Amino acid sequence: MAVRQRNLFLLTGYVLFISVGCQKSPPAQPTGTSATTKSKPTNSQHQERPLIPREVLFGNPQRANARISPNGKWLSFLAPVDGILNVWVAPLEDPTAAKPVTTDKVRDIRGHHWAYTGNHIIYSQDKAGDENWHLYVTDVATGETKDLTPLEKIHAQVQDVSQKFPTEILVGLNDRNPQLHDVYRVNIETGKRELIQLNGGMAAYLTDDDYQIRFAFNYTPEGGTVLLKPKVAGETGEKAEWDDFITTGPEDAMTTGPAGFDKTGKILYLQDSRQRDTGALFAMDIASGKTTLVAEDPRADIGNMLVHPTEKTIQAVSFNYAREEWKILDESIRKDLEYLETVEDGEVLVTSRTLDDTKWTVAYMLDDGPIKFYLYDRAKQETRFLFNSRDDLDQYQFVKMHTPIIESRDGLNLVSYLSLPPGSDPENDGRPEKPVPLVLDVHGGPWARDEWGFNGSHQWLADRGYAVLSVNYRGSTGFGKNFTNAANGEWAGKMHNDLIDAVEWAVEQGIAQRDKVAIMGGSYGGYATLVGLTYTPEVFACGVDIVGPSSLVTLLENVPPYWIPFMPVMKVRVGDIDTEEGKQVLLKRSPLTLVDKIARPLLIGQGANDPRVTQLEADQIVDAMRAKNIPVTYVLYPDEGHGFSLEPNRMSFNAVTEEFLAQHLEGRFEPVGKDLEGSSIHVPVGADGVPGIGKALPSDRRQMPEAKEETE
Secondary structure (H helix, E strand, O other), X not given: OOOOOOOHHHHOOOOOOOOOOOOOOOOXXXXXXXXXXXXXXXXXXHOOOOOOOHHHHHOOOOOEXXXXXXXOOEEEEEEEEOOEEEEEEEEOOOHHHOEEOOOOOOOOOOOOEEOOOOOEEEEEEOOOOOOOOEEEEEEOOOOOEEEOOOOOOOOOEEEEEOOOOOOEEEEEEEEEEOOEEEEXXXXXXXXXXXXXXXXXXXXXXXXXXXXXXXEEEEEOOOOOEEEEEEOOOOOOOOOOOEEEEEEEOHHHOOOOEEEEEOXXXXXXXXXXXXXXXXXXXXXXXXXXOXXXXXXXXXOOOEEEEEEOOOOOOEEEEEEEOOOEEEEEOOHXXXXXXXXXXXXXXXXXXXXXXXXXXXEEEEEEEOOOOOOEEEEEEOOOOEEEEEEEOOOOHHHOOOOOOEXXXXXXXXXXXXXXXXXXXXXXXXXXXXXXXXXXXXXXXXXXXXXXXXXXXOOHHHHHHHHOOOEEEEEOOOOOXXXXXXXXXXOOOOOOOHHHHHHHHHHHHHHHOOOEEEEEEEEEEEOHHHHHHHHHHHHOOOOOOEEEEEXXXXXXXXXXXXXXXXXXXXXXXXXXXXXXXXOHHHHHHHHHOOHHHHHHHOOOOEEEEEEOOOOOOOHHHHHHHHHHHHHOOOOOEEEEEOOOEOEOOOHHHHHHHHHHHHHHHHHHHOOOOOOOOOOOOOOOOEEEEOHHHOHHHHHHXXXXXXXXXXXXXXXO
C-alpha cells in the first residue's frame, strides 16, 4: 500500500545486495515461440506436459505499475514500446486510449510517480547498470522529457515531494562530494535548482511538507544510528550545530528510525525496537518526547503503511510474517479495505490515490497468476477492472506457494517459501509423492527477505521438475532485531548453517533428493552459492552465482563512495576491514580463500558495470579456478550492473542457467532457441560447459568484452 516515509536505513539506499531474481515479478507477454521438452524428466508423469516458455516468465510485462494522477484526470502505467518499458498515459475514463509519453529506447523504465501538478511524470534512470541515477520529468501534455540532474557521475535521489509545492521537489545530489548528498529544491517545469542544505557529513536528512530540514540522520562509529535536531530551530546551514535527539545502539540500527510526520509537523512517526524485539510503530510528540504506541506485532516488524494523501494520518499498517496482514487504524477506510478483499483472491496493494481521496488504484498479488489492476471508486464502492500484467496466463499451469516454517539447529524459526513441480503434490500439502530434485534459491540483501507471491523463478524451476525453496535465513529483515542481529559476523557461519538446515529439512521431509540439490542466488545469494560450493562442497550438486562477492576483503575495499557513511554498520554486521586482524577474519569467510575445495559445477553471471559487487569479484575467482584447473562457466554482460535488467540479457542468462541445471539435476529444459539474440552475452570461460549455449554462441563472444570509454 502507499508508503509515506520509512526507516532512513532504507531511504539512504544501503541495503547491501539487492535480490536479482523475480520476487513478485509480473510475467511477460509471450512472443509465440513454441517450447519443447529435451532432457531427462525427473518424473515420468511430467513428460508430456508442455513447458512454460521462458519468455512468459522473464520477458517484460504487458502492463505494470498502474498509477492515478493526483487530480484524478489521468491513468498511467508501464508498457513496452519496441520491447522497452516506457510510461503510458490515458484519460482515466478511457484506458484504451493510452499513449506512450516517454521514449527510452535502451533501458526499461522500472517505476514512475506523478508530480502533484497532475501533469508531470517523474522517474529515474541510469546507464548500463552503473547506478549513476538521474531524475527525469515528462510533461504528459507535450511529451517533453527533461533531465532534472544533467550532471556527470552522480547518484540522484528524490528527497521529498509535497502537495504544497506542486511544481517543485527536493532532490539529493552527490555532485559536490561523491560520499554525501546535498539537498536541492528543483523546479520540475524549468529544471532550476536551488541548494537548501549543504551536507556537512550526514547520511541523510528528514524533511517535512514545508520542505524544511527537520532532522539529520547519521551512523555512529559503533554501528548505531543517531537522529539529530538543530540546536536552533530552523538553523540547518553549513555551520549549524546539531543535538542528538534519538540514538540507537547497533542492535537497534536496522529496526529503529523515523517514518515521517503528521500534518502538523509536530508528531514524528517512528519505527522503534528499543526495549523490545520487533519494530513497532510509535507516534512521538517532538516537543515533549512522549511516545504513544500505534501498532505492533510480536512476530514481525512494521511493514507498509497506508497514509491519507493530505491529512497524513496513518490509516493502516501491515505486518509480514509468512503472509502480509493489515491492521486498520482509521475506521473511515475499514469498509473500503473489507470490500477490496472480496474482489479478488490475493493480497491487496493500494498503489495510488487522488488528492481528494475519491479514487484509488489497486493491485492484487497472487501466487499462481498475473497481477490484476483495478480502479476503485470509494463513493460508489465499486471497482473497475483495468488490466492484468499479462492476459493469457490461463494457458499455463502454475503452482501454489507453500509457507513452511523451518527450525534451525539453534532454535530459530526460518520463514520459508516452497514451490513443487505440477502434479507432484496431489494432496496440495507441500509434500510431493516422492522426492524430487531441489533448487535452493537464496535471496540477496542480506538485509532483505523473501515473500509470498507470484515468483517467476519459482514457477520456472517448478515447471522444469524441481522443488524450489527460498529461506529467510538469519539476517533477513522484518522478523525483529534479534533475528537480524543473529547474523552479525556470521557470513559463511551460522547464516550458511541455516541454509544447510533447510536442505536437511527438505531431505528428511521427503521433498528433496539428497544427491540432486542445487544452490543459486543473486548478490548475497551469489555469495551464499560460492560459500556452499567451498565450505560444504559435498552438499550441492551444482551452483549458480549471480553478481556474488568472492572475497569479503575486496568487496569492502570497493564499495560505492556514497556507502562510506554506512561502513560502521558493515563493520558490525560483516567484519572489520580496517585492521589486519579483521582482514584475516574476512578472508577466512571468503570463498576465494577456499577455491580449491570446489568440486561441483559452477556457473557465474556478472554485470561489468556493477558498482556494488564489481567485476573483480567474478574475475578473481574464475582466474583462481582456472589456475587450479577447476572447470567453471563465466557469463559476463558489458551493459549490465548489479543484476540483469535488460530483457534480452535476462533471457540469455536464464537459457544458460536452465540447461546448466538440467545437466546436473536431470530436469527438463527448453532449448536456447533465439534467446541469445539481442543480448550482450559474453562467455569468456567455459562456454562449452553448457553445450547448447556453446553451440549457439558466436566466436567473438567467447572472449572478454572490450572495456568501453566512459561517456555521459
